[in-house]
Amino acid sequence: MKPEIKKALSRACIGFPCGAGVVCLLPILWGCASGGGVCLTTGALVLSKGTEAGAALFQFLCVGTLGAAIGFSSIFLEREGSFLWNSLWHFLFNITAFTATAWNCRWFEVRGDRFFPRYLGVTAVLAAFYLIVWAARCIAWRSDVAAIRKKMGLAEAQSGPSPLKWRESLPYLVLAAALFLLLRPLLAPLDGPDVPVLTGLLLPWLCYPFTAAVAGFAAGRQYGPCPLLPPAVLTAFLPNLLFFSPAYDLSQGLAYAGIALVFNLLGALWGKLRQKQK
Amino acid sequence: MRVEFRPEPGCGEPYLVLVAEERSGETDALMAKLSALGTGPLPGRRGDEARLLGPEEVLRFYGGTKEVFAHCADGSEWQLRERLYELEERFCPGGAFLRISNSEIVNVKRVTGLDLSLAGTIRMTLDGEVVCYVSRRYVKKIKKALGI
Numbered sequence: 233m234k235p236e237i238k239k240a241l242s243r244a245c246i247g248f249p250c251g252a253g254v255v256c257l258l259p260i261l262w263g264c265a266s267g268g269g270v271c272l273t274t275g276a277l278v279l280s281k282g283t284e285a286g287a288a289l290f291q292f293l294c295v296g297t298l299g300a301a302i303g304f305s306s307i308f309l310e311r312e313g314s315f316l317w318n319s320l321w322h323f324l325f326n327i328t329a330f331t332a333t334a335w336n337c338r339w340f341e342v343r344g345d346r347f348f349p350r351y352l353g354v355t356a357v358l359a360a361f362y363l364i365v366w367a368a369r370c371i372a373w374r375s376d377v378a379a380i381r382k383k384m385g386l387a388e389a390q391s392g393p394s395p396l397k398w399r400e401s402l403p404y405l406v407l408a409a410a411l412f413l414l415l416r417p418l419l420a421p422l423d424g425p426d427v428p429v430l431t432g433l434l435l436p437w438l439c440y441p442f443t444a445a446v447a448g449f450a451a452g453r454q455y456g457p458c459p460l461l462p463p464a465v466l467t468a469f470l471p472n473l474l475f476f477s478p479a480y481d482l483s484q485g486l487a488y489a490g491i492a493l494v495f496n497l498l499g500a501l502w503g504k505l506r507q508k509q510k
Numbered sequence: 511m512r513v514e515f516r517p518e519p520g521c522g523e524p525y526l527v528l529v530a531e532e533r534s535g536e537t538d539a540l541m542a543k544l545s546a547l548g549t550g551p552l553p554g555r556r557g558d559e560a561r562l563l564g565p566e567e568v569l570r571f572y573g574g575t576k577e578v579f580a581h582c583a584d585g586s587e588w589q590l591r592e593r594l595y596e597l598e599e600r601f602c603p604g605g606a607f608l609r610i611s612n613s614e615i616v617n618v619k620r621v622t623g624l625d626l627s628l629a630g631t632i633r634m635t636l637d638g639e640v641v642c643y644v645s646r647r648y649v650k651k652i653k654k655a656l657g658i
Contacts, residue, residue, distance in 0.1 A: 312643075377625070
C-alpha cells in the first residue's frame with residue numbers, strides 16, 4: 233500500500249472518534265448555553281428511527297464516518313501541484329460526505345422547513361471558508377516568493393501587470409468578498425434576539441470597515457491602485473441586504489467601497505514612499 | 511584568520527567547520543569558496559558515452575531515489591552514480607545549489623525567473639527556458655538556505 237494511502241487511512245481512524253465526539257458534545261454545549269434541554273438528534277430522525285436511542289446511535293455512526301472522511305481527505309491538501317485543484321477536490325469530497333450525513337441525519341428538517349435553503353446556506357459558508365484559506369495562503373506564498381526573488385537578485389514578475397490588475401489583486405478581492413459574505417450568517421445565530429450587538433453594531437461599524445480598509449491598504453501597498461477592489465467589496469456586501477433583522481442599507485455598501493478605495497490609494501502612496509526611501 | 515587542524519581518527523572524508531560569532535555575508539562567501547574545493551567534476555554517462563561534468567555547467571540535478579540525472583546547459587542529460595541526497599550534501603551547503611523539491615536540485619547561478627501562479631504552483635525558470643517547479647513544502651527551507 234502506498235505510504236500516502238496509509239497516512240490517509242490512519243487519519244481517517246483518528247477522524248472517526250473526533251467526529252463522533254463532536255456530535256455528542258455540541259448539543260450538550262448548546263443546551264447548556266441556551267438554558268434549554270439537551271437534544272442529541274433532530275425530531276425528524278427520531279421519528280424515522282423510532283426511538284431516541286436508535287436515532288442517536290445512527291447519528292453517532294454517520295458523523296463518525298463524516299469525521300473519517302474529513303481525516304482521509306486531508307491528503308489532498310498535501311499533494312504537490314496545483315493548490316487550487318487540490319483544494320477543489322478536498323472541498324468536493326467533504327461536501328459530498330457532509331451532504332450524505334446531513335440528509336441521512338435529517339439535520340435540515342427542523343419545523344417542517346425544506347432541506348435545500350438551509351443546506352445551500354451552509355454549503356455557501358463552507359465554500360467561503362475555502363476561499364478565505366486559498367486567498368490567505370496565496371498572499372503568504374506571494375510574499376515568500378517575492379522575498380526569494382529579491383534575495384536571488386531576480387527581476388520582478390516576468391510579464392507586466394494584468395488588465396485592471398485583476399490577477400495581482402485577486403487574493404485580496406477574494407479575501408474581502410469572502411469575509412463580507414461569511415461574517416453575517418456566522419454571527420447572526422450568536423446574536424441576542426432583543427439587542428443584536430454583533431450584527432447590529434460590531435459588524436457594520438467595525439468588522440466591515442476594517443475588512444475593507446485592510447484589504448484596500450494591503451493590495452495598494454503591494455500592487456498600487458487596484459480598481460476592482462471597491463466594486464468587489466460593494467458586490468460582496470449586497471447579499472447582506474437580504475437579511476431582515478437588523479436591516480442594512482445600500483449606502484453602507486457604498487461607504488465600505490469608498491473605504492476600500494481610500495485605503496487602497498493610501499496603501500499605494502505608502503508603497504511608493506517606501507520604495508523611494510530604499 | 512586563525513586556522514586549526516584537529517585530528518579525528520575514523521572520521522572518513524575530511525570536512526571543514528567554520529566557527530564565527532554569527533552568520534554574515536563574509537562567512538557565506540567563505541563557505542561558498544570552501545565548499546567549491548570539494549565539488550570537483552562528476553562522472554556522468556549516457557548510453558556508452560561517459561564524461562566528467564563540471565558543476566558550473568549543470569543546470570539542475572533531478573530524479574528519484576534510484577536514478578539521478580544531471581541536466582546541463584547545453585541541453586544534454588547525463589546519468590549519475592550519486593543519489594540526490596549525496597549531491598545535496600556535497601553541493602548545497604555552499605549555496606551554489608539549492609534543493610527545491612524531493613526530486614530536484616538547481617544551480618542558483620542558472621536561475622533566471624521565479625513566478626507564482628494563481629493555482630499555487632511556483633515556477634522556476636533556468637537558463638535556456640528550462641522550467642522546473644518549486645515544492646511549496648520546500649519554500650521555508652529555501653528561505654532558510656538563502657538566509658531570509
